[in-house]
Structure formats: C-alpha cells, structure tokens
Amino acid sequence: MLSDADRDIIRLANDPLFPRWLEQIRAIGGCAHPIYLSGSTVTRDALTGELISSYSTAGEPGERLAVRCRNRRASVCEPCSYLHAGDTYQLIRAGLSGGKNVPGAVRNQPRLFVTLTAPSFGSVHRFLDGERCRPRRDGGECEHGRPVGCGLVHAENDTALGRPLCADCYDHVAHVLWHAHAGRLWDRFTTAVRRHLASAAGIPRSKLRDHLVVSFAKVAEYQKRAAIHFHGVVRLDGPAGPGDPSPDWATAQLLTDAVHTAAQSANVRVPGSDAYGTELLAFGTQLAVRPIWSFADDEGPTDDAVAAYVAKYVSKGTAETGAGLDYRVTSLDDIHAAVVTSHVGALMATCWRLGGLPELERLRLRSWAHTLGYRGHILTKSRRYSTTYTALREERAEYRRGDTDPTDSPAVVTDSNWRYVGSGYTAGAALVAAGIAEDHVMSRQLAREAIEDEGRGWEL
Template sequence: MASTLDLTPRASARGVGSNADTIVYGYTAAGSAFERATHPDYFGWLEHVRSAAGCTRPIRLAGQLLTVDASTGRVLEQRHTDGMPDATIYTACGNRRATVCPSCAQTYQRDAFQLLRAGLVGGKGVPESVAAHPAVFPTFTAPSFGPVHVRVVKRHTCTNRKRCDCRAEPCHARRATDPAAGLCPHGRPAVCWARHESGDAVLGRPLCLDCYDHDHQVVWNLFSGELWHRTKQAAERWLAKLARRRGIPRVEIVSATGKTRKVPPVRLSPGKVAELQARGAVHFHAIARLDGVDPHDSDAVVPPPAGFTVDDLVDAFRHAAAQIAFHTPPHPDRPEGWLITWGEQLDIRPITTGLDGDVTDGMVAGYLAKYATKSTEATGHTSTRLTADTIGDYADPDGDHTARLIDACWRIGRPTGTPTPLSQRPRPGFVQRWKCPDCGTHTRYAACPVCVAQRQASLDTDPTKACSANPYARLRRWAHMLGYGGHFLTKGRRYSVTFQLLRDTRVSYRRHEDQAHEHTAAGGPPADHHDDTALIVGTLTFAGVGWHTLGDALLANTAAALARERRITGREELAHELATTADTMSAAA
C-alpha cells in the first residue's frame, strides 16, 4: 500500500510529506504509518480525518464545540479538541487547482459539473423546463500578439483527441524567393517546417521572443473580464432589438424599490470558464442560455417568447464579438492605451440535451468542469502570489516566454503617480487646538494626522481601493497568473444553483449517513444525535497546516486514493451497464 502523492517537497506544488511539521524519529514514513495503524483507536482516527483524508495540506483547528438547543439556548453537549485524535480537527483546504490538491480539486470539479449541467437540464432547484431553452457553447479566444509554434490538424481521423496521432500541418510554412524572407526583423527564423506532436514542449512558445508583444498580452489578460462583460451586454442588446423588430412588447416588472420599469422580453443566463493557453493568453468557454421574463416574478426562470431559436443566439454572439473593442486607459509606457478585442477564432456550437447531438449537455458540463480545476500549468509556470522579495526568481526581461510575461506584469503595474515635492506642497493652515474624538490625539491640524495616516495605510494595503487610481496596479497582484485576476468559473445569478448550496447539501448528507457506524467514534463513545433544532457552535482557532506525521499523510492519502478509484470504477461500470441496456432496447425496437 503506497500513497498516490509524493512525500518530498517540490518547487511548484508542495507534496503532503513537506507539510508534516512533526517528525517521528527512528521511523520511516511506512514505519510511522504502521505505528498509527496498530493503535487501538485507528478506526476512530480514520473516521476523524475522513473529511480531509485526501487533502495534501489540510487545515488543523483547535478549540471547543458546543451543541446548543436553538429554542432554549441550553447546552446539550460540550466537546473539546483535546479529547480527539491529534487534539485537532482536520478540514480540507478546498483548493480548486489539481496540481495543488487532487482530492479537493476533484470535489470542486464534480460540484462544477453539477452546477453547469443543472443550468442546461434542470434539477437541484432549477426547473426542468430549461432543457427546452435555446443554448449555445461559444469559445472566445485572444488575438495574436506574435507568431507562436502551433499544431494544426486540418482533418482528424483519430477517435480520441487526447491521444491524437493525426498528421499535423507544418507549423509556419512560407515560400521564400530569397533567404532573407524567412527572417524576422531581429534576424531570427520566422518560419517553422516542423510537424509538432501533441506533447511538444515548444507549442505556444513564440518564434521570436523580441517580436512578441508581451506587454499587450498581460494587459489583455487583465481586461479580458471587462471584454466578456461588454460582449454579453452587446448580445443582449442585439436580442432585444430582434424582439422589437418581431413585434414582441417589452415586459413591465416591479423593481426592489417598488418602481415599475419596462425591460426586454428576453435575457441571457450565461456561465463561463477561463482557460490559459500554452502561450499564456486567456480564452473563455461559455454556456449561454436564453430565458424569458416573468412580469410577476423577475427572478423566475421561464421560456423565451415563441420564435426565438438557437440560430438567434449564434447570430447575437457573432455580432457582439465582431463589434466590441475598446482601448485601455493611458499608461506612461503607452499613452494611447492598448486595444482590447477578441481574436479571429470564434467557435459557437448549439447545445442539445440528452445523448444525441454533436455537443450535448453532459459533454459541455464535463468540458468546462475539467478546465475549472486548471490554472497556469499549461504554460509551465506554477507559483503562489509574488512579492518584491520573490519576483526576481520568476521575472526576467531577457528570459524565456513566461519570465518576460511576469516581468511585463511587474513593470506595467508599477506605481505611476509621482508625489509632489515638499517644497511645492501648500503649507497647511493651523486651527485652534482640538481633540480627535476617534483616537484622542490633541492637534492643531484641521484633520487628525494619526487617523489620516491609518486610513492611508489601509488604502495602500487594500487592492480594490488602490486600483481605483491606477487601473494597472492589479497586474502586480496577479503577476503569478500572468495578469489574469478574474474567477476561473463564473455564472449568471439565474443560470443555476450556487456552490454554497451544493456544499451545504453534502454536509447535511454526511451528518446523517453514518449514524449507525459500527466503529468507535473519534474521541470516545458515539455522540447523541439531536434533532434539527440543535445548533453546533464552535470556538475554533487555527492550529497549523498539514498532516501530523509522514505516516498519517501516507495512510490518509492512500485511503482517499482507493476511495476515488472505487468511485471511478463504479461510475464506469454504471455507464457501461446503461449503454448496454440502451443498445439492447434499441436493437429490440
């Protein structure tokens, strides 16, 4: 029995072994695991850590748990973590990145799949009538910032794109009448006749690093969320104009303030996932569902007016993608700003519900959920948030492609304001001596200097307020993400349910699934189960990160890996059984 994760530190994503902060001397990891497994309370410990068993960096909490009757306020039960195994409570880190924590990322991926699919077929609080709404699957890409190595297959003959072995076209073929025609302005080759394989390391790398516009790319990543927002608004305006041309009246609704206003009879309910390509540019995979508007309940999900089809959605997004473009605010390095627009590659496919069709609801939800757990791994860069002390380890203006992108983020995101010299500042006028009611400072200044300094310090450390003066300041905060600081999965409020609802449902299920567990509960005899009127009040504090020993990490991660394999095998067997049953029924028909 061996753990599925390494027990030694790594430079990119630290393994479980590196998180253990207590070393059992005289034992190897296997010996420490054997010692834990021979303890009488081993099954109690395993049950105690079950919720965080597969987490690479679980969070340890210590404190007191009180079970209180909600109606009377009487304490029904009192427990302290000192009486539990390891004197702590383990909780999963909840990281969505698969390279950081595979177990938590898998949970996030499954929640994302259920969330996205519910918006297409209904369920979990979403009406099943949404399956009949028109829906499309658009993919928006970034423009070209310079030629990069690519793999282009004009006609696929493979059955599995993940293991595609089709013959690719030459990367950058060019006919040249003279030898100089194949060189860039920096004297480097501007052609590439190689037919790259799927896993070639040069894919996404520029042909010439000096010709590539790294500044434009990181700024585009920064403003790509605003570009998507404007594109969605433009598509909704196009659909509203289409409804007006077809004679469909606007709908009167009552706002939250009690005022009556008229709105278009159709609206979009989108969801999108951001993906970083190998070149480090963001592109978006989206789901757009067309809904109607209920005049009596503006939050209700109702079908659109009759006559609207998937073709109308396709036309709306094509029109919006070609129309939307804007320039960023001025910057000292580029006073005219950078142009933010979509690339030429735009793919919009209709979504069909069920098992028939080229793009089904299950395929789209699975595709987007898979990319929701990825980050900058495609570029070969993985790091935490960079600071002035660590930026030198990753940024290099003369380095490789990723190092130049990080350098561009740090350079463009620098403070651009120049303070006024002291000799040119106006001398403040004094007033009669007074006492500040907030801090008690006696001063003759019109404003308390202590409070002003504290407010300024809070502004300097608050990224949301600091960015109001310099729109490029966020580039330094998100330099480790190559400039992209948005969420990797977002959705409209009416599209589907929330992650919080799915997590609360899972917690409620786990609280009741093991009420008759045969093993001894962690920390003593089985606790009394109270009704739904009981509240659990915890006064827990942070006690550390990581497993207690290397052996604990080995046991916990191995148990979680075996559980994941059982679930995967069960799903595969169930899918095979359903497919066999469907084939038998179709043959009998």
C-alpha cells in the same frame, strides 16, 4: 536505518487515538493540505433550553478536527479538486438540464456553448494534425533575423507549441494587458448581448428584464500560447427565471446573432502611455458558437458533454497547464528561478515591469505575475443561472448526516465556537494521507470499470 517519516508513522500508530485520526483523514479523502479547527457546537431547544446535541474537539486527537482545504487545483490537492470538479459539473448541468432546485423546463430554453479567444499577439508554433506549422514558400526573416515561418510538422506534445517564432517580435505587453482586462471584456460582451437582443425586439435596454433574462456561466482556460480564452454557456429565460419560457421572438438564432455581434464589438480602451502602445483591447477573431442539445446530435454538444468539459478545466492549475505558477512571486529573482518556458517567463517579467508603472498600479500586475496578469476567477456565473457551490456543499453534508441534523429547524438554537489552530501534515502523516487518497482514486477507477463492463454486457 529508519527515516524521519518512518519514525513519525510508528509514533502515530502507537498513539491511542490513531484510529480516530485515521477516521478523520479518511473522511476528508486524504486531503493534501487539511485545515485544523478547534472548538465546539451545542444545539438546544429554543423554548425549553434542553440540550439536543453537542460536539467538542476536546476528545479528538490533538484536540482538533481536520477539514478539507477545498483547493480546486489538482496539482495542489487532488482529492479536493476531484470534489470541486464534481460540484462544477452539477452546477453547470443543473443550468442546462434542471435539478438542484432548477426546473427541468430549462432544457427547452435557447442555449449556446460559446468559445471566445484572445487576439493574436504574434506568430507562435502550432499543432495542425499532420500539416506543417507555418509554411512559407518564399521563406523570409523578421527584422530580428529569425524565420517568419516554420515548415515543421509538430507532434501534439511538442514543447515548442505555443512559443513565439520570434520572442522579440511578440507583443508581450499587449498579452499581459489583455489578461488584466479580460474580466472587463467579458462584462462588455454580456452587456452587448443584452443590448443586441433589446434592439432586435424593439424595446429599451432598461426594459429587457421585463421580457427575458440572459444567464451566463463561463470557465477560463489557458491555451498553448499561454493566453486565456473563455468557454461559456449562454441561456435565455423568461422574466421569472429558468422555469419561465423565453418570448417567442427570443430564438436560438437571434441569440447566435447577438453573440457574434457582441464578440466583435466588445472592447476596453486602455489609456496610452510611453511604456506601451496598446490602447484598444478586444476578443480575437476565432469564435465558436454551437447550440446545446439535450440528447446526442451531430450539430452540437449535449448538456452532459458541456458540463463535463467545463468541470475538466476548472480543476487545472496555472502550473499544470504550463502557463504560469500556482504560487505568487515576490521578486524578479523568483521569476528567473521559476521552472517555466522562456515564453511564460517573459510574460511574467513583463507583468513585473508594467506593475511598477504608476498608471497601471490599479491592475496589481506584480501580485498576479504568476498567472500572467489574469486576475479573474476561473469559473463565474450569473446569479440566476443555477445553484451555487455553497448549496452543493451543504447538500452533500446533509446527505452524509443522513438528513437528520436538527439545526435546520427553527425550534432549535445552535451555538458554535470555532477557531483555526493549524494546517498540513507531519512527514509520516503525509504518507498515510497520500495512501488514503490513492485508495480513493483506485476505488473510483474500479467503479468506472464495473459500469463499463456492465454496459458492454448489456450491449451483448
């Protein structure tokens, strides 16, 4: 007996426009949640009004065109997340090595790879590569009657990692409030870096831009304990931007000192309340600051390694890291029904409880309970760091058109009229799209293996 999906596939295959529909889905790489548009584009000569080109969805299957959903999360749409990760790699790398309209001289500027962490909100189980988690010679228990230490040697994939030794001792409120203010903390950090540089040079903070520009790019990542930490690139440029050498006094060592000072001093004060006791939020004591090298070196990561590292994390969803959900919750019942650890569930419930307080209404904690209160973008950058996602997408579109699109010419006028008409797949169409996505994954894997084989042959 045929399933609904099988019958739907037969229906699709018997449609005269099935080849064109298949061509559309292949063009978007088997996107898991395509968006459908209906409309037309007409391009004419600006002087004569002569028709140069035109396109309409009137002849397309269902009179609509499928476009990518562009979701960055691999758990939501793997094909689009792959493209997003690739764009992120190019965006970060361009700010380190040049390219994409960024001068190659940028690699000569002082550059650091910085990791900023959240403070401790309570003891959690941890992986120490063969060592005991939290050994306590004298044992001991907390006020709730639970051990204050752990003598186990956890495996790297142990589900206990990141969970509190005592859930009642753990400061869930501080954890949530820290997430809600993490974006402001980063802003205070970047401001403090600039202030330290200006002070070291003996110039007013307001005049620093006349001497140098500090550029940043950062990605947010959830740790095992479900706390956000930031990986960031910090670069010094001259006043004219990436291609302009920074002043002689703006050295990598001075930048390192500025980062250390800023990480220790940046803080956000939260007004006190009877419902919580946290008033001052700051970064944790764990700080990593490493110079970025253009070529392989034992002292620090390379341009390519940093770009690849950032790209790897930008496509990970909250649910994929085990630190929340990829969809919003609308009630406590949704939180209780969510398939998450007890630690994450407690943080989500704390968001919901604090979100009901009038003094915290501005933080919209209930709307962001699925991300444990964090409401910032996964990746952000300063304006002059490098290119943009939009520019990268336009470049890719031009490449696919063969760079023959006439719409870039000032001598033409383009009239476009588009509207949203739907999204997603039927049951059979979803299976076909999934097969196309798998083919793309296999093709990339074969390409990587071919490159690796070629490299081994060269070594021999």
